[in-house]
Amino acid sequence: MGKAPTKPVSGMRDHLPAAALTRREAFRRVEAAFAAHGFVPLETPAMERLSTLLGKYGEEGDQLIYRVLHRGERLARALGREPVEPGDLSELGLRYDLTVPLARVTAEYRAQLPPVFRRYQIQSVWRADRAQRGRFREFTQCDADIVGSSSLVADAEALVVLHAALAALGFSDFTILLNHRELLRALIAASGIPAQSEQETLVVLDKMGKIGREAVASELGGLAAVGPDRARRLLELVPGAAEDRDGDLDRLRDLGRALPEGPGRSAASDLVELFDALDGALGEAAPVRFAPSLARGLSYYTGPIFEVVAAGGAGSLAGGGRYDGLVGMFSGRATPAVGFSLGMERILMLLEEGGAFSAEGSAPQAMLCPLPGIAIRDTLRVARTLRAAGVRLDVQVDSLKLGKQLGRAAAAGVRFALILGEQELDGDCCTVRNLESGEQRSVPLADVPATLQS
Amino acid sequence: MGKAPTKPVSGMRDHLPAAALTRREAFRRVEAAFAAHGFVPLETPAMERLSTLLGKYGEEGDQLIYRVLHRGERLARALGREPVEPGDLSELGLRYDLTVPLARVTAEYRAQLPPVFRRYQIQSVWRADRAQRGRFREFTQCDADIVGSSSLVADAEALVVLHAALAALGFSDFTILLNHRELLRALIAASGIPAQSEQETLVVLDKMGKIGREAVASELGGLAAVGPDRARRLLELVPGAAEDRDGDLDRLRDLGRALPEGPGRSAASDLVELFDALDGALGEAAPVRFAPSLARGLSYYTGPIFEVVAAGGAGSLAGGGRYDGLVGMFSGRATPAVGFSLGMERILMLLEEGGAFSAEGSAPQAMLCPLPGIAIRDTLRVARTLRAAGVRLDVQVDSLKLGKQLGRAAAAGVRFALILGEQELDGDCCTVRNLESGEQRSVPLADVPATLQS
Numbered sequence: 001m002g003k004a005p006t007k008p009v010s011g012m013r014d015h016l017p018a019a020a021l022t023r024r025e026a027f028r029r030v031e032a033a034f035a036a037h038g039f040v041p042l043e044t045p046a047m048e049r050l051s052t053l054l055g056k057y058g059e060e061g062d063q064l065i066y067r068v069l070h071r072g073e074r075l076a077r078a079l080g081r082e083p084v085e086p087g088d089l090s091e092l093g094l095r096y097d098l099t100v101p102l103a104r105v106t107a108e109y110r111a112q113l114p115p116v117f118r119r120y121q122i123q124s125v126w127r128a129d130r131a132q133r134g135r136f137r138e139f140t141q142c143d144a145d146i147v148g149s150s151s152l153v154a155d156a157e158a159l160v161v162l163h164a165a166l167a168a169l170g171f172s173d174f175t176i177l178l179n180h181r182e183l184l185r186a187l188i189a190a191s192g193i194p195a196q197s198e199q200e201t202l203v204v205l206d207k208m209g210k211i212g213r214e215a216v217a218s219e220l221g222g223l224a225a226v227g228p229d230r231a232r233r234l235l236e237l238v239p240g241a242a243e244d245r246d247g248d249l250d251r252l253r254d255l256g257r258a259l260p261e262g263p264g265r266s267a268a269s270d271l272v273e274l275f276d277a278l279d280g281a282l283g284e285a286a287p288v289r290f291a292p293s294l295a296r297g298l299s300y301y302t303g304p305i306f307e308v309v310a311a312g313g314a315g316s317l318a319g320g321g322r323y324d325g326l327v328g329m330f331s332g333r334a335t336p337a338v339g340f341s342l343g344m345e346r347i348l349m350l351l352e353e354g355g356a357f358s359a360e361g362s363a364p365q366a367m368l369c370p371l372p373g374i375a376i377r378d379t380l381r382v383a384r385t386l387r388a389a390g391v392r393l394d395v396q397v398d399s400l401k402l403g404k405q406l407g408r409a410a411a412a413g414v415r416f417a418l419i420l421g422e423q424e425l426d427g428d429c430c431t432v433r434n435l436e437s438g439e440q441r442s443v444p445l446a447d448v449p450a451t452l453q454s
Numbered sequence: 455m456g457k458a459p460t461k462p463v464s465g466m467r468d469h470l471p472a473a474a475l476t477r478r479e480a481f482r483r484v485e486a487a488f489a490a491h492g493f494v495p496l497e498t499p500a501m502e503r504l505s506t507l508l509g510k511y512g513e514e515g516d517q518l519i520y521r522v523l524h525r526g527e528r529l530a531r532a533l534g535r536e537p538v539e540p541g542d543l544s545e546l547g548l549r550y551d552l553t554v555p556l557a558r559v560t561a562e563y564r565a566q567l568p569p570v571f572r573r574y575q576i577q578s579v580w581r582a583d584r585a586q587r588g589r590f591r592e593f594t595q596c597d598a599d600i601v602g603s604s605s606l607v608a609d610a611e612a613l614v615v616l617h618a619a620l621a622a623l624g625f626s627d628f629t630i631l632l633n634h635r636e637l638l639r640a641l642i643a644a645s646g647i648p649a650q651s652e653q654e655t656l657v658v659l660d661k662m663g664k665i666g667r668e669a670v671a672s673e674l675g676g677l678a679a680v681g682p683d684r685a686r687r688l689l690e691l692v693p694g695a696a697e698d699r700d701g702d703l704d705r706l707r708d709l710g711r712a713l714p715e716g717p718g719r720s721a722a723s724d725l726v727e728l729f730d731a732l733d734g735a736l737g738e739a740a741p742v743r744f745a746p747s748l749a750r751g752l753s754y755y756t757g758p759i760f761e762v763v764a765a766g767g768a769g770s771l772a773g774g775g776r777y778d779g780l781v782g783m784f785s786g787r788a789t790p791a792v793g794f795s796l797g798m799e800r801i802l803m804l805l806e807e808g809g810a811f812s813a814e815g816s817a818p819q820a821m822l823c824p825l826p827g828i829a830i831r832d833t834l835r836v837a838r839t840l841r842a843a844g845v846r847l848d849v850q851v852d853s854l855k856l857g858k859q860l861g862r863a864a865a866a867g868v869r870f871a872l873i874l875g876e877q878e879l880d881g882d883c884c885t886v887r888n889l890e891s892g893e894q895r896s897v898p899l900a901d902v903p904a905t906l907q908s
Contacts, residue, residue, distance in 0.1 A: 004505060006562035006784050009546055011497035014559055016566060017573065018511070020495040024485070031478070031816075036841050038818040038848025041474040044576060045592050046500065046548075049619050061637060065522040069544050071582055090523050092463060094500075105468055108460035112470060114865040116851060119471065121526035124500060147853065153830055153851035160834065164841075273830065280831025281838055284753055314869050330460050362485075364492040376607050376727065377734025380614065384735055387618075388488050395493025397570060397600065398609035411568040412492070 001308040009138030011129070023348060025138075025359035025406045027122055028144060030342065031170040037161040039144055046124070054093075056329070064127045066094040071090035096124040098143045099326060105330035106147060116154070120144040122344075130243065138304055145339025150323020152270055155304045155322060156277040157336045162318055163282055165342060166308065170357045173311035177291035180271050181301045182256065184238075191234035197225035199276070199299050205238070208293035210267050213240070216293075239292045248277060248290035267303075274304060286357050300326045303338070314350055318342045366416040367394040367431070368408035371402060378425055382445065386418070389449045393418075410435050416452055419434070465583070465591030466901045472867070477594075477802060479813035481576055482797065483622040484596060491615040493572040493598055498555035498900045501546045508547075510554050512573045518581045520548040536807050540731035548580040552597045553780060559600060561785035570608070574598040576798075590799065601781055606724055609758045609776060610731040612792045616772055617736055619796060620762065623896070627765035631745035634725050635775070640693075640718020645688035651679035653753050654794025659692070660749035669692070670747075693746045702727060706890065724823075728758060754780045757792070758856070768804055772796045819906050820846040820870040820883070821863035825856060832879055836899065838874070847872075870906055 004315060008014045015023055024147050031041070047068060067090040070239045078088035098121045106113065122142045129135060144161055146154040158177060166174060184205070188198050213218075213235060220231035221252035239255070242248045249272060271290065279288045296305045296319060303322030310317050320340025328335035345384040352359040362386060366390055368386070370379040379395065386393050396405050402419065419431040424442065430450050433440035445449045462468045463822050468478060485495070501522060506742070506881050512801035521544040522724060532542035549555060552575045560567065576596045583589060598615055600608040615632060620628060627893035639657070644653050665673075667689060693709070696702045702814060710722035725744065732740045750759045750773060759777030764771050774794025803813040824833040833849065840847050849867055850859050856873065865869040873885040878896065886905050887894035897905045 005503065006506075006558045008499050009501050012501060013493075014499070014563070015497035016496035016559075016563060020497045023497070024495055028482070030829065035818070036844075038821070038846065038868075040471035040817065041469075041478055042471060043469035043477070045462050045468070046580065047463050047466060047592070049459065049463060052460075063525070068548075069521040069523045071517070071521070075540060079538050084533050086529060086533065089543065094522075104460045105470075106636060109468070114867070116863060116866075118848060118866075126500065138501070150850040151853070153849065156830060156834060157849055157851060159838075171602060184615045199823065250803045277830040277834055280829075281834030283768060322531070328903055330458055362489045363494065365488070367492070375734075376610060376731040379607065380610060380731055380735030383614075384737075390490075392490050392492065394572060394820045395607065396555050396612055397605040397611060399602045399605070408569060412570075412572075413568070414492075415812075 011131030011135075013136060013138070019340045019352070021359040021363055022352060022357070022382045025141070025362055026169060026344070026348060026357070027140075030165045030344075031122070031269040033165040033168040034120040034161060037118070037157065037164060038294055039120045039161060040312070042105060042119045042121045043123060043396060044095070044098075044105060044121070046095055048095060048101065048104070048317070050091055051095045052104055052330075053096055057096055061096065064129055064251060065096050066126050067126055068092040068094070090256060092440060094125070097125055097286065098123060098141050099145075099331075102143075103327045103329045103331075104334060104337075106327055108259040110331065113146075116146065116148040118146050118157075119146075125420070134346065134349070138308065139345045143329075143339060144342075145337050147335060147337040147339075150303075150322075150324060150336035152273060152277065152304075154336075155338050156274055156281055158320065159274075159288070159306065160281045162306075162320070162340050163286075163343070166317060169347060169351065171231070171310065171317065174287060174308050174317060175311075176286075176288045177279065177294050177307045177309060178271060178288055178304065179291050179294040179306070180267035180304050181295075182263040182267035182303065183259075183271070184295055186259050186262065186267070187233060187237045187255075189264075190259070191237055192230045193226050195236065197223065198327070201234070202295040202358060203297050204253060205234075205293050206295035206297055209291075239290070242289060245275075245289070251292065254289060271304065286319055296321060306340070310350065315346065316343060317347055317350075323399060328436075364394045364412065364414050365392045366418050366432075367396055367405075367412055367414045368411060368420060368449075369396045369405040371419065372399055373422070374420055374425065377435065380428065382420055382425070385445050389446070391449055391452060406435065418448065463583030463812060465589075467590060467592070470559070471769060473806070475813040475817055476711050476806060476811070479816055480623060480798070480802060480811070481594075481596070483685050484619045484798075485552055485574070485576070487576040487619040487622040488598055488615060491572070491611065491618060491873075493574045493615060496556070496559060496573045496575045496576065498549070498559060498575070500549055500805045502549060502555065503556070504545055504547045506558055506784075507550055507554060510851045515550065519550050520580050520582055522546040522548070534736075538692065541667050541860075542656075545579075547656065549577070552577060553599075554746070555781075556597075556601070556782045557598065557781045557785075557789075560789060561675060567845060568602075568903040570600065570602040572598075572600050572611075588800070589663055593799045594766055595791060596796040596798045598796075599669055599781075599791050601789060601793075602793040604757075604776075604790035606731065606758075608790075610728060610735055610809060611761060612734045612774065612794060613661065613728075613732060613742070616760075616762065616774070616796070617740075617777050623801060623805065625764065625771065628741060628762050628771060629765070630740075631740055631748050632725060632728065632758065633745050633760070634758050635719035635749075636717040636721035636757065637725070638749055640713050640716065640721070641691045642688060643718075644713065645691055646684045647680050647685045647688065651677065655680060655688070656749040659747050660751055662747035667748055680835060689865060695743070696743060699729075705746065706744055725758065735856060750775060760794070761868055764804065769800065770797060771804075796813075817846070818848045818866065818868050820872050820902075821850055821857065821859075821866055821868045822872045823850045823859040823863060825873065825875040825878070826853055828874055836879070836884065839899050839903055845903055845906060860887070860889065876878070 036145050125141045221228035239251045259265040300323045301321045304322045305321030307319040308317045322338040324336040327337045417433045424430045428445045433442045579595045675682035693705045706722050713719045754777045755775045756778045757773030761773040762771045776792040778790040781791045871887045878884045883898045886897045
């Protein structure tokens with residue numbers, strides 16, 4: 001068996017300790033931010049019925065769902081038929097996102113859940129996508145949603161917790177781009193584009209930041225249901241981004257005045273109110289901007305939509321919005337909701353590259369290196385004392401000369417070796433050696449934690 | 455779609471917030487204990503090649519592996535053949551345990567891992583087992599292992615971190631039962647039972663605690679390769695449990711003297727040394743006992759074996775031992791290892807029943823209830839102040855009368871409602887209402903955290 005392939009399967013990753021420490025520390029911080037804002041965790045099974053999953057992610061999505069093969073008699077029966085039908089081979093699939101499970105859970109446990117449910121969910125999802133750089137077939141999704149209220153306070157709170165989660169991860173320079181689906185719909189209608197072409201129009205409009213106004217105009221003009229005239233009219237109605245916050249508010253008030261009474265005008269005034277709420281929630285310097293052409297491709301959004309972009313072109317860190325039609329899909333009850341996904345896989349890449357983030361707080365600090373001849377019970381007694389004092393301590397387990405032991409300590413990635421010989425044992429101390437500088441000195445056991453800190 | 459089934463799939467569970475909070479807090483504590491002992495995390499994909507998984511868990515295990523169906527052209531090709539071969543339908547399966555992935559990882563990344571690798575892994579595994587009470591098809595496995603050393607210090611350290619993890623979970627009354635595979639093998643050989651019947655003999659012997667000596671004798675006597683005489687002889691050689699620790703050590707020394715020079719005698723003296731080491735590591739009152747008939751069914755153990763039982767018959771909390779032949783299965787290099795699995799699903803059941811454990815530290819503490827007319831920006835400004843001071847705070851988002859708001863707060867499971875009206879806003883305070891007692895009083899915002907604690 002010596003030559004069996006040992007790489008992880010295509011599109012999936014092993015996270016070795018250094019990466020896994022960073023991941024776990026990042027998720028711990030995000031969870032703490034969620035908890036501080038009254039969000040509680042939900043966990044659902046990796047598998048769902050195919051009947052639950054299929055038809056929720058479009059035709060392309062259906063193709064990307066991993067299906068679990070029947071076993072035993074059930075499989076034999078399916079294979080006994082002619083022709084064998086693919087649909088008979090499986091009835092379970094792997095979780096594709098965390099929104100369909102949320103919808104299922106809210107339908108199943110309505111009586112046990114609060115009427116307004118702040119839930120977060122951090123679990124793996126699987127998509128049989130073409131594997132490519134930065135896109136994985138297994139990745140951790142990290143969603144927070146407020147389910148059960150259509151109040152603008154819920155939208156504001158979703159943005160507040162998103163802001164807090166990014167701050168907890170060490171991001172300080174990012175912008176929350178804000179728009180409203182109803183505002184876009186009203187502008188599209190006002191430009192004469194028929195309602196059934198709204199979705200494809202939104203998809204093109206959303207590219208503004210990437211390809212620019214000219215290219216959007218030309219792509220829109222090329223759509224059969226739009227054409228150059230309506231494209232031009234729409235781009236006259238959708239303003240460019242303003243210089244500053246005051247400009248944002250001016251544009252929103254202008255749009256509100258320009259639109260007829262209705263959902264579009266309300267949307268503009270909702271956004272003005274949301275800006276005001278966020279000033280209270282995040283402080284006057286709240287990094288929120290009106291992004292008139294932000295559309296977010298997903299068809300299910302119904303209200304405010306948002307996206308967080310990091311400074312320096314590092315791309316989108318998170319995105320979300322209000323989606324009042326989705327969570328009720330299994331319960332049959334209208335269930336308004338607003339929430340977001342943190343793009344944790346990209347965020348983790350940035351954290352690892354940036355180095356602004358350290359998981360040192362949970363990595364081992366030191367390795368205890370007993371010299372040959374020290375009794376195991378004494379080694380472990382000293383280890384116990386140090387751990388009780390808060391030192392995250394590895395113990396070198398093999399009987400080796402000091403030089404080899406120091407090599408082991410370096411290989412384990414700790415910064416300090418704590419050398420324990422007869423003399424140290426007698427004096428209730430150990431020799432603390434900094435593995436980077438090579439400096440070492442004898443330190444009483446009680447003072448070791450402080451020495452390692454300094 | 456209103457009537458689609460919304461229960462979780464058979465054998466798998468939704469963890470609603472109260473349960474999920476407990477789970478996450480429990481795993482956090484276990485992780486902190488692992489980290490304090492120099493263990494670092496590993497994460498591997500949910501899917502492995504079937505060639506990696508098959509043949510590692512026995513024939514029965516192979517049947518319990520969930521297989522992932524091919525898609526697209528690959529599936530079409532397989533279905534185009536006649537007859538359709540089940541083996542052509544799939545090449546990936548879901549993780550069945552965490553040991554095979556560990557073996558794969560140590561083979562693949564040898565140069566990146568330290569020579570002695572303390573790894574823990576906490577991830578879901580899937581087994582298509584018959585669903586029954588307390589047995590699930592998806593459950594979280596929690597393993598810690600020290601890979602790469604055959605030193606007894608590694609065995610001791612595995613027991614030390616196991617003890618610390620259970621203590622971190624709030625268990626104080628448990629016993630670590632200890633035995634040694636080589637000791638059992640020597641006793642089986644000395645009783646005249648042929649080596650090829652060793653495994654089935656161990657399986658029966660392991661039942662001693664459950665069914666008693668008489669039943670074990672009769673079951674062993676009934677095995678064709680054993681028979682009544684050898685069964686009797688073996689049970690004369692395997693002592694009963696001693697009264698106390700001193701008795702344990704006497705029995706081990708007696709066994710060491712009775713056995714001929716060889717692995718059995720060494721095993722007895724290793725256990726004596728392990729007891730001594732654990733006295734140093736855990737203190738004199740270390741809850742460790744020699745369990746002469748503890749065998750642990752799994753065939754791969756090669757050295758010390760152990761099991762932790764909770765007081766009061768609550769059963770096994772964890773089990774493990776040394777298994778020097780397994781981790782090298784993919785690398786082809788001998789790779790000694792010792793470790794254990796925490797039975798987290800049972801532990802979590804005990805924690806939930808026992809109530810000795812609280813996840814309150816991450817549940818929301820209070821709900822801010824703004825009276826009608828309070829501006830959103832003011833509500834969220836106050837929320838920001840309270841959260842910055844460390845209050846885990848939900849905010850009531852809908853415009854409701856106070857009575858309804860208090861109902862919402864109770865439904866969210868918080869203990870306090872923080873009422874915010876004009877008067878409170880002017881005075882930079884809020885009215886803190888204890889939802890259990892109904893008591894309420896006005897408290898300056900700065901004093902709210904302390905008030906909620908008391």
